[in-house]
Amino acid sequence: MxxxxxxxxxxxxxxxxxxxxxxxxxxxxxxxxxxxxxxxxxxxxxxxxxxxxxxxxxxxxxxxxxxxxxxxxxxxxxxxxxxxxxxxxxxxxxxxxxxxxxxxxxxxxxxxxxxxxxxxxxxxxxxxxxxxxxxxxxxxxxxxxxxxxxxxxxxxxxxxxxxxxxxxxxxxxxxxxxxxxxxxxxxxxxxxxxxxxxxxxxxxxxxxxxxxxxxxxxxxQPDYQPDVRLDEQRATEDLLALLSDAVKLRLRSDVPVGAYLSGGLDSSITAALIRELTTTPLETFSVAFDDADYDESRYQRMMVERLGTRHHEFRCNYEHISEVFPEVVFHAERPLLRTAPAPLYLLARQVRREGYKVVVTGEGADEMLGGYDLFKEAKVRRFWAAEPNSRLRGLLLKKLYPYMPNLQAQSPAYLQAFFHVGPQDLESPFFSHLPRWRLGGHLKRFLAEPYLEADRSSEPYDDCREILPPAFGGWSAFAQAQFLESAILLPGYILSSQGDRMATAHGIEGRFPFLDHRLAEFAARIPPRWKMKGLCEKHLLKQAAGRLVPEEILQRPKQPYRAPEAVAFFGTPQHPLHNAYADDMLSAAQIENYGVFQPEAVERLVSKVRSGRAIGAKDNMALVGILSTQILVDRLIRNFRPIEDDSAxxxxxxxxxxxxxGEPSYGGGVGEPGDTIPFQTVTNSTTG
Amino acid sequence: MQDSRNKIRTFVRENFLFGGDDELHDGDSFLEMGIVDSTGVLELVAFLEDQWGLTIDDSELVPENLDSVDNLVGFLERKLPATVC
Missing domain, CATH: 3.60.20.10 (Aminohydrolase, N-terminal nucleophile (Ntn) domain)
Known part of the structure; x- marks a missing residue:
């Protein structure tokens, strides 16, 4: 990097x-x-x-x-x-x-x-x-x-x-x-x-x-028109060959290359391929969470055992996230609606401390090969819209989100109300993304004038129409959803906020085999039914790479990568936490001072969060979005202090x-809060 | 019942609208306004149970009971003896 x-x-x-x-x-x-x-x-x-x-x-x-x-x-x-x-x-x-x-x-x-x-x-x-x-x-x-x-x-x-x-x-x-x-x-x-x-x-x-x-x-611009010459067997073989070559190319380096292991399918596959392609010892890196709701270390260790890697696990708690969040925003250079980049910032720091500069990760597989819940949700919503009075069809939505207790508690009537598909929605080019975008729109409620005014002046999603390629209308609904996810969220959030910027904050280079353009072009032309078979995501990838990962990882329900949000800053009513910087940024005085949000509304939100009543995604997103915007204004606008150049x-x-x-004389990176990160180095002795 | 109606309005304003500029009429659908999601339904239920000591059955979790100030007031009227309201 x-x-x-x-x-x-x-x-x-x-x-x-x-x-x-x-x-x-x-x-x-x-x-x-x-x-x-x-x-x-x-x-x-x-x-x-x-x-x-x-x-x-x-x-x-x-x-x-x-x-x-x-x-x-x-x-x-x-x-x-x-x-x-x-x-x-x-x-x-x-x-x-x-x-x-x-x-x-x-x-x-x-x-x-x-x-x-x-x-x-x-x-x-x-x-x-x-x-x-x-x-x-x-x-x-x-x-x-x-x-x-x-x-x-x-x-x-x-x-x-x-x-x-x-x-x-x-x-x-x-x-x-x-x-x-x-x-x-x-x-x-x-x-x-x-x-x-x-x-x-x-x-x-x-x-x-x-x-x-x-x-x-x-x-x-990749073409999402399915390749009619492909048969499933051939597509499976071609996918694995391409992926293997993509990994091989990404091992070209004059310094050692490490690998991230999230516990999910994609990074397990890339790490396994590295192991197959090289004889040099492989070091792997993972985030584990103290909060069991987010932790995937069981699956990470499963892969470590199988591959015999020298493994480094960074165990993340609430305080870690709140401590580094200002640095995370400073590096992301945009408001964040999630804290998920923070653990990756911390992980990159530890990778650097271990002497590594390059890591291979599994990013991009969900976009290229159809892994996201959003693709499934869109499929179910369309399926339901075809038979709007069917209550059973709506219950499929509960199957999609086993990790969302609030959704599991809903009656069929409310499920229908939440995911109801109106005739206008069905015709929208953004059908797949409307629920997510509407959820985000909730944050605008907190904006102060003139930011609110700037938003009112345009029709919803008109700006997004401008990025649609001419061929978009001819693509399948699945391909349209894939395009939107690959063109908007992947570069703008996943790669920027979580990928590039958190790694580069510590001089780490991420490499992403699933984003090899040959694989992206090939994947775009795989018929949607092989990407998602019924409601089984990344079907073709699972077929192609099945032998590389344990059955348990192959079959486990997909868990999106998430991190604790509001709770990381405020704790719970029983175990309250205080973060002085976050408290200051969210205080009525600073909200008023920066003029982006309405002080009273933010005060009510903060009080709801402190009382433990903010249990849903919407309020958590709002809190993280407001806090990160305040930090952005503080660190990059109001109080930006350039590092003085003293090179010679x-x-x-x-x-x-x-x-x-030849020697750096600019004085290292920016900010290194907290030196007390628990970090374990595990050498696996069972294999290799 | 006017007292209950006011309590409900205040709760919805402070908890879902955060005192923002949106106007809230008693007949407005929370779903149509986009202010109540799957979490919001549970927040409403917790509020009703805390405030009025109700026990709400899963089968009662329907928009007809919970989706506007008017619907909530009507639901309360059906659930509670007249003297409590």
Whole structure:
């Protein structure tokens, strides 16, 4: 994992290298191993490096020998060895063994279309010196982040918003529409962010800046039209072969690669495949919870036994979550409706302490191969809508959510009322997601003017229609749900808030075999009936990978990854907890001070939570959403304090200056609250 | 009964609307307003049981009894002896 920053002046004013360094200093947590900056007249690029491939030769920003192209790159091009060979065959000469240099030569060879050759996860910028053109790209599924500000006289970009905010000319302010989107979709719809004037390059997009004109375009969109040539047996074999190759590519690294084990099917499969593909010892990492409602350690240990890994379990309690939550929000750079990123932040910290930089995880399988409850729920709701008076059909909903006691207690009449499908809903392109989005809408009740006004001014979900591809209407209902989940929640929440940002906070790189684009393209074309057979999720994956995991994990009811929410901050009436920072952020004075929410409404919610009466998802989401928004305003807007750059050293690059250093001198990451994390290292002695 | 009606209104305002700007009329459906979900039903039941010492049977958990201030008042009237109301 690395971090990138850059500025381009449209009017040829020179860039101050100190500003590039200052921006890069804010994201040293992403790349603590080295830092570099280069200015070339009106353009400046910066980089913070986490050394993973070609430890000696991969320093950035990097140029081709004649200096005509310059790149700053965050991520990995996993097929760089094959591309390197191909480019050598085409006459290119390489000075290093890094994937970074492959990007430069690929751009030289194929221009903007170079990205179509890449298998990887990336955010990069190439400065094309001859054509005075800046070219940016983000990977197909949005694994790596990339933000920008397109001003009248300049263009700024960075891996994180806080790097942009380090420019004294940039003042962050909340975007009311963006906030409304988070409170509906759990994330903004790229390119919008929750900060006015700050944009995010959407997944699968490129962007160019030339003569002051900014253009962005989509280079990748999978087709969800089922492949009629597939038979189930062949599809099963192809899926396993693709997945195995995706894992193999993601083991390319000059430093050891670890694996997360959640206890669920997906990470069990990826860890098992690593074990099959390598003979080196594997270290695995898991979160376990003191609160049994969330704990999956039984299944994690089952996999550890089977694979014989050296296992590290991080046991998480309520206080851990509330302690690190401000840091979690600072790194996520968006309001959160769940605390689930917090344990992953803590886990990444422990992974780092164990000396690891790279972990393979199972993210993406639910989106690609049909694992989410939401897909099942949509199927049941449609099934019920076809026979609206059937009470038995509605009872299927209880089967979907065995872990939701409040739902289990409902009478058939109320179930019908909650999940009632109106004729308008059936025709909506967002049918599958309406219950979730309506639930999120509950949070808007707490907004103060003018944020409430910003939300009232648009029709519900109109903004989301704009992201639907032309072919959307021709896809099956299941495919439509998959598309929405893959295009919105996956990059905006799962990968950003939980994946990339929690890992990069500690200089950890996540790798996601299920998000190999070849697998994503293949999975999109698998007929829905093989993804979800009846109400059995990820059917084809279970067929394909059955031999890799114990039967008990294969058959266990899917448990979504969750973490304790309001209770982590307030405890219970019998065992109250106090977190001074959370109390302050939620106090009437601070709510009034920041002006985003209505103080009285928040006070009532807090009092409901304290009394133990907030037992449902809606109130918990509201509390976490309000608290995280307050923290965001506090840490990134009202009291943002940029890390001062104290790096030294410079080198000459043509007629420009390169600043760089082998040793980090920016001063480590931001915030390390609490050093008393119980952490166990378990060496399994039964196997391997 | 007016007293019970006021208690119910206050509970719904403070517990589901959080005193926000939404107007609440006694005939408004909680479901249509989107203010009561599966948890909300249980919160309503706990409130009725605490306030009036009722025991509510599963078969009574239907919108006809619980889905508006008017329905709740009507349900209370049926469940309680007139003097208590």
């Amino acid at each position: 690395c971090g990138i920053v850059g500025i381009l002046h449209h009017d040829d004013r020179p860039i101050e290298v100190a500003l590039i360094r200052r921006m890069a200093a804010q994201i040293r947590h992403r790349g603590p191993d080295a830092a570099g900056a280069v200015v070339d007249g009106p353009v400046g690029l910066g980089h913070t490096r986490l050394s993973i491939i070609d430890l000696a030769g991969g320093r950035q920003p990097m140029a081709v020998p004649d200096g005509s192209l310059l790149v700053t790159f965050n991520g990995e091009i996993f097929n760089y060895l094959e591309l390197r060979q191909r480019l050598i065959g085409l006459g290119h000469r390489f000075a290093t063994r890094s994937d970074t240099e492959v990007i430069l030569h690929a751009y030289e060879q194929w221009g903007d279309a170079c990205v179509e050759h890449f298998n990887g996860q990336w955010a990069f910028a190439v400065w094309d010196r001859r054509n005075r053109r800046l070219f940016l790209s983000r990977d197909r599924l949005g694994i790596r982040s990339l933000y920008y500000i397109a001003g009248a006289d300049r263009f700024l970009f960075a891996s994180e918003v806080k790097a942009l905010a380090a420019d004294p000319q940039v003042t962050l302010a909340l975007d009311g529409t963006g906030l409304g989107q988070v409170f509906t979709y759990w994330t903004t719809l790229a390119p919008r962010t929750v900060f006015q004037g700050v944009h995010e390059l959407p997944p699968g997009h490129c962007l160019s800046v030339e003569n002051g004109t900014v253009l962005s375009w989509q280079y990748w 050293g410079s080198a000459v690059f043509g007629d420009t200056k390169i600043l760089g250093s």
